[in-house]
Amino acid sequence: MNREKYSRQLLFREIGEAGQERLRQSRVLVIGCGALGAAQVEMLARAGVGFLRLVDRDFVEESNLQRQIMFEERDALERLPKAIACARRVARINSDVRAEAVVADVNEKNIERLIADVDLVLDGTDNFETRYLINDACVKHEKPWIYGAAVGAYGLTMTIRPGITPCLRCVFEKIPPPGSSPTCDTAGIILPIVLFIASIQVTEAIKLLIGRTEKLHSGLIQVDAWEMSVHRVSLQQVRERADCPACHHRRFEFLEVGRRQSALTLCGRNAVHISSAGDVSLDLREIAERLKPLGEVTLKEFLLVFRVNGYELNLFPDGHCIIKGTEDMTLARSLYARYIGM
């Protein structure tokens, strides 16, 4: 172990040498490398967590830079996939850490494989569909995971230890339908709340990884950075009293294949996400050649950008696509079918 590198963390007695060694041996999955995810990755990498698997389906854009601390202007110009940009930055921050980038949409087909060999899952997603999927997979396989979300100057977080604490479905029974969540609008967000919530999540992560579970906050934490208030709701007995499909009935409906919509409107972005049809690996170069006569094609390192009739298709090698310029899922599907093929 490089004692100099971690000297200040080693001096913190709650971690010490034994804790540092456990961090080095730990494996963490971060799902979603946006604002929260990037902040988590930065802290975990600096803390010396040995292995990080970074999963994200999106690419870096200029509007991300105000709050997504792992990215720089050139990443946005390059439209670098966020998972790749994060992994590259981890390599520059701390060469002790192995970062594996996965540019993909997390879904019922890959979630169980993604969590299989990690100790902990951190939530950096921006949608409930994926969170309930993570929740089902983690409850099923008894993996701890840490929910976090932020909007405006407000955020929530909760640490879930299957079998011990309530899970996300014990606390929030139902997934908010798209557009109905009180936050799915033009609320905006400031970076400090992102770092606030990510800091709570990563502190919890460290405690979990080094085995200091008695120190976990074991509640639902609500932070309002603007009013500077932190509220903790105790979740004692919620697990026992909630008739949870996942915890009590071992019914994992979010893991059922085909449950998910193939197209999803990305809230507030005037864009639609189209899922990959299955295990495919596209030859973007070949598709670029085919599309050139039909519109403007730009081939980036990890994705293909195709502009046609005011729409912009961003196609990834695994077949998933972000279509900008519309929130109409049917239209987006037909654009995908017409130009990429289903």
Add this chain to the structure above:
Amino acid sequence: MSVTVRIPQPLRRFTENRDVIELSAGTVGEALEQLERQYPGITERLRESDGQLRRFVNIYVDGEDIRFLNGLATELRDGMEVSIIPAIAGGSAL
């Protein structure tokens, strides 16, 4: 009964940015009706069209989830604190 209701930030655009509302109500349901009278539109975000609490919105009375008390009929006593916590999705909502 005089109680305080804590309004989470995402709902404060209905309450002229006030984070704590003092009101008088005998049950949680009455408190929501009071709230709606003072700030029209707010409870539409919290209740289904049949009046039931939306299942991704939680209400806590002195830290206890009303799902395990008496739901909207949960009785309030003087000085109690009602806290509304909706599940939030996050980041990408620009």
